[in-house]
Amino acid sequence: MIQDIFPHTFKNEFLPNQQIQEEDYVFCFHQNNVLLKKNGDEFEIPLKKDIGTVDSTVFLFILNEKPCFWIIDEIALPSNEFVYHDVTSYQSFQQKELDWSTMVAMQLKNWYERNRYCGKCGTPTTMREEERALVCSSCKHTVYPQIAPAIIVAIFCNDKLLLAHNTNFPEGFYSLVAGYVDVGESIEDAVRREVREEVGIQIKNIRYYKSQPWPYSGSMMIGFLADADEGQIIKVDNKEIEHADWYSRDNLPNHPHTRSIAGEIIEKFVNREL
Numbered sequence: 258m259i260q261d262i263f264p265h266t267f268k269n270e271f272l273p274n275q276q277i278q279e280e281d282y283v284f285c286f287h288q289n290n291v292l293l294k295k296n297g298d299e300f301e302i303p304l305k306k307d308i309g310t311v312d313s314t315v316f317l318f319i320l321n322e323k324p325c326f327w328i329i330d331e332i333a334l335p336s337n338e339f340v341y342h343d344v345t346s347y348q349s350f351q352q353k354e355l356d357w358s359t360m361v362a363m364q365l366k367n368w369y370e371r372n373r374y375c376g377k378c379g380t381p382t383t384m385r386e387e388e389r390a391l392v393c394s395s396c397k398h399t400v401y402p403q404i405a406p407a408i409i410v411a412i413f414c415n416d417k418l419l420l421a422h423n424t425n426f427p428e429g430f431y432s433l434v435a436g437y438v439d440v441g442e443s444i445e446d447a448v449r450r451e452v453r454e455e456v457g458i459q460i461k462n463i464r465y466y467k468s469q470p471w472p473y474s475g476s477m478m479i480g481f482l483a484d485a486d487e488g489q490i491i492k493v494d495n496k497e498i499e500h501a502d503w504y505s506r507d508n509l510p511n512h513p514h515t516r517s518i519a520g521e522i523i524e525k526f527v528n529r530e531l
Contacts, residue, residue, distance in 0.1 A: 258469050259516040265354040268319040269361070271389040275316040275324055279306040282325040284317065284362040285332050290341035291359045292332070299351055300342065302358065307335060315384070317365055320358050327366050345473065356516060360472035365402070367475075372400050405474070408447045409435035410481040411522045411531070412460055414503060418526050419485070420510060421456060421493070421501035431510040433519045435478070436497075448481050456501045457492030460485050469518040480518045482531065 260267075277283075282302045285292035293300040294307060305311070305326070313329040334341070344363045350356050375382055375393035382391040382400065391400045411433050412419040420431035436451035438444055445463055452460050466480035491501050504510065506527050513520035525531045 258518060258521055259353070259356050259360070260470055262354045262357050265321055266319075267354075267357065267361075270318075272316060272319075272324070273387050275326075277305055277311070277314050277316075277326045278324070279304065280323070281305050282320060282323055282358075283308055283311070283314070283328050284325060284359070284366070285328045286344075286363065286366055287331050287341050289343055289345045289363070291344050291363065292334075293340055293342050293355075295338050295340060300340075300355060302355070303335075303339065307339075308332060309335070315365075315369060317362055318358075320354065325358065325362065327362060327369075353516075361470075364472040364475055368402050376400070403475075404470070405476045406438040406444065407435060407471075407474075407476045407478050408438060408444060408451060408481060409433050409478050409519055410448050410452060410460070410463075410483050411466070411526065412452065412458075412483050412485050413526075413531075414485045414487055417503040417505050418509075418523070419456065419458075419491075419501060420504050420512065420523075421498045422510075423497055424499050427511075429511050431504075432513050433522065434498075434501075435519070437476075444479055448483065452483070455494050455498045457494075458485050458489040466522065467518065471517075478518050480522065482522075 283305050292303060294303045311328050314326040315329065317325045317327050344359050372382055372391050375396060375398050377398045378393060378396045380393050380395035383394055385392055389402060421434055422431050434452050434455050438447040448463055449460065452458060460483040462484040464482050466482050468480060469478045471478045493499060493501050512523050515521045515524050
């Protein structure tokens with residue numbers, strides 16, 4: 258999956274009082290595009306020395322034992338060796354560590370930008386030095402990075418897998434049923450509700466698969482497997498889901514890559530590993 262970057266290493270703990278050095282990685286953004294350095298057919302994360310003088314930076318995380326910083330101000334392309342690449346595109350990099358690190362950097366950047374002002378009183382916030390948090394300079398309200406819990410479930414019946422076409426998907430693209438957990442709702446109840454609302458069937462034998470951080474939407478995807486009795490009629494909601502059906506291993510529509518938890522589950526279904 259997207260976070261499985263071995264032999265590369267990623268450490269997301271916040272390290273206070275980090276000062277940027279010339280050999281540190283830097284993430285520079287223009288809207289949804291991240292600045293990268295071309296290296297043949299591949300890309301590299303620029304170093305601070307590639308960029309030159311910078312004003313405002315924020316420590317993000319450690320990649321391959323090297324500190325990574327977000328450069329707050331947008332910068333022009335240093336030379337024709339550099340390009341801005343759309344982070345939100347579905348075209349993954351050849352290097353898994355680029356997929357993962359650029360998306361986490363984007364998620365943190367968005368969090369900082371969306372919390373520049375206090376949600377309680379509107380006063381500008383400031384960064385705390387000892388932890389990753391923003392504090393209001395007036396009422397002292399403190400904000401920490403938040404993630405949204407979401408479920409995703411593979412449903413099986415008679416050796417077939419249920420796949421659904423979301424209204425936001427490209428034509429012919431299908432995936433597993435998924436959705437966000439509501440306030441006051443258990444994760445298991447969210448699984449049942451999302452399946453009932455989106456495809457109109459009842460499920461049983463719900464069992465946990467694994468989880469996956471998903472920086473694209475700031476989510477924690479919590480994966481499940483479940484079974485359904487035969488004979489149930491699929492009734493899509495025609496809001497989020499346009500079409501859904503049962504698919505055998507040798508007749509699957511276009512579906513997610515294994516960088517996502519949905520793609521991994523579908524691949525294991527194909528290989529009879531579930």
